Amino acid sequence: MILSARHLTLGVALAGTLVPHWWPALRSPHEGPLHYTLGLVVAVLALAVWAARSRRATGSGNRTPV
Amino acid sequence: MRCCSTGSRQGALLDVFVVLLLWGFWLAFVWRLTAGRRVVLWDTFRDMAWAENIRAGRIWSDPTHPGSSWWYPPGSALLNAILSHLTGWAVADLYGYSAMWLNGWLPVLLYLAVRQAADRTIALVTLGTVLIGSFTWLTHAAAAIPSFQGMAFNLLGLMCWQRCWRPGETHRGARPAWLLLTGLVLATGAWFHPLCASLLAGAILFHALLAGKPGQVLKTPRPRGQPIWTGALSIIGLGLLLSAPLAWHLLRLHTQSPELARFFADELLDPAYYAQASTPLVVPAGLAGVWIIVARRTELLWTVGYLLIGLLGLAVGYFAQRPGCELPFLLPHEFLWHAQLGLGICAAVAIVEAARRWASHASEPARCRQRYPLILAALVTATVAPGLRGSSQAGKYLIDLEPLLAHTTELRAWIGANAGLDDVFVCAPDVGYCVIAGLTGRKCVAVSPGHSNPALDIRARHDDVRTMLDTDRPEVLEELARRYGARYLALVTQPGDPRPVIPHRCASRPVLQTVFRARDGSAVVYRLNCYQATQP
Secondary structure (H helix, E strand, C coil), X not given: XXXXXXXXXXXXXXXXXXXXXXXXXXXXXXXXXXXXXXXXXXXXXXXXXXXXXXXXXXXXXXXXXX | CHHHHHCCHHHHHHHHHHXXXXXXXXXXXXXXXXXXXXXXXXXXXXXXXXXXXHHCCCCCCCCCCCCCXXXXXXHXXXXXXXXXXXXXXXXXXXXXXXXXXXXXXXXXXXXHHHHHHCCHHHXXXXXXXXXXXXXXXXXXXXXXXXXXXXXXXXXXXXXXXXXXXXXXXXXXXXXXXXXXXXXXXXXXXXXXXXXHHHHHHHHHHHHHHHHCCXXXXXXXXXXXXXXXXXXXHHHHHHHHHHHHHHHHHHHHHHHHCCCHHHCCCHHHHCHHHHCCCCCCCHXXXXXXXXXXXXXXXXXXXXXXXXXXXXXXXXXXXXXXXXXXXXXXXXXXXXXXXXXXXXXXXXXXXXXXXXXXXXXXCCCXXXXXXXXXXXXXXXHHHHHHHHHHHHHHHCCCCCEEHHHHHHHCHHHHXXXXXXXXXXXXXXXXXXXXXXXXXXXXXXXXXXXXXXXXXXXXXXXXXXXXXXXXXXXXXXXXXXHHHHHHCEEEEEEECCCCCCCCCCCCCCCCCCCEEEEEEXXXXXXXXXXXXXXXXXXX
């Protein structure tokens, strides 16, 4: 498959965080910052969940346990 | 530090050298901003007023309005009052120079907190991604306010938190002394600024929940020590216990009068602040760092927790601004500071990781070693260097104290010699906030909005002060002055204004008696003859 779930997550995360820099409509008072922040929250959560699944799958998370 | 204790003595010495270098850089940076002059933020006058009161033995009362209870965490004022008592320095001097002696701990502790869990390169790159990569950090790094200086306790707490666990022993073998110390730092941080401490507690909890395996620990006997999540709960429990009186008092006060905590700063609508628009590459680098940390660097999980809590607090603040949305929120601009601290650390992890991977593509180890610093420098430059364009604005919130101190020297000397700590002044709110309360600790009928006890009717007080200052009817002035137990009425010009004070319209009436007049005419103090010592 050309577009995996991994690529999709990364794409959504990047788009969600970078778009407000170049999309002036999102910079309107209150709405722009809200969308941007929510985009970041979703991106962080998506990446964290993806990474945690990856860690479990590969058992690579305990290189330095604390 | 753990990395040093397991590493060589040379490594530890190198870290000490880096810390000394950081102090040197910091002092040079602050000197460039201030030219050695005393600087504060607008909020600092609130804390200076309390520190003046604490020096006079008055801790648990409102430092600006008589007969009211305290309404702000006392940590900063207490620290400065104690230092003032020990050193003999004036409170204004300590606060005015605190960008040097207190804020300097922020880069140092940031380096040390990251150094606990990561190598020196990541810790050093973090300084760039946070202090330069975040415009909000760049413009607040020298801010003498508890909400920013309190982050030093967070970084110290995170440092101690990482010392609680021996390398390789995630679920057992907690060091009780370090658990205790982390709890004490958390509690101290709460007395300094509770919102900061709540971020620290949340980050520790997040780390423990994600790194620990509660189910497994519950089912198996513990050979020694405590598992990571029990350790985290112990720390938070201790912090809560020791800061319970503060939490109870502030929650009660701010629940009844939530206006102050619902302050929404203008900068939250500026992409330079909330979206790091001047350094846009920090954001994707930070997100890549989130993935790397959760997948492979679990020792830094607290960073992701810190980032997430900061973002959530910020998002709630934005939500609450929507029409018809009655969501309770709390100082979202402070959550922004914390979120960008977490994001900056994540970005540093990703940048260093990317440089290593890129360099490792070289066929020979020697070439890899040669390429790594070049690639790292290029990535750091691309990510962080655009932020340097904003360095000219690093001091944009700082207020130079020198003109105000010079302008009010005579007035302050007279107040110190003649007015009691509980004497109430009628004066313009800004004069009351900065001079009468901020520089002498005396009480005022009203000070600037946003820095008053939220339990009081600030609007009514402001209206009454305006009436008392403008009226030409002595009976009106008498009635209002009696209501607030006011003893003096002060008129002060702005620093730099060469014109003398315009006398009060009742100055020739018996209700006012001139008791002080500055030689340059910049200030006049009248005694209100209607004052009775028995007034509340």
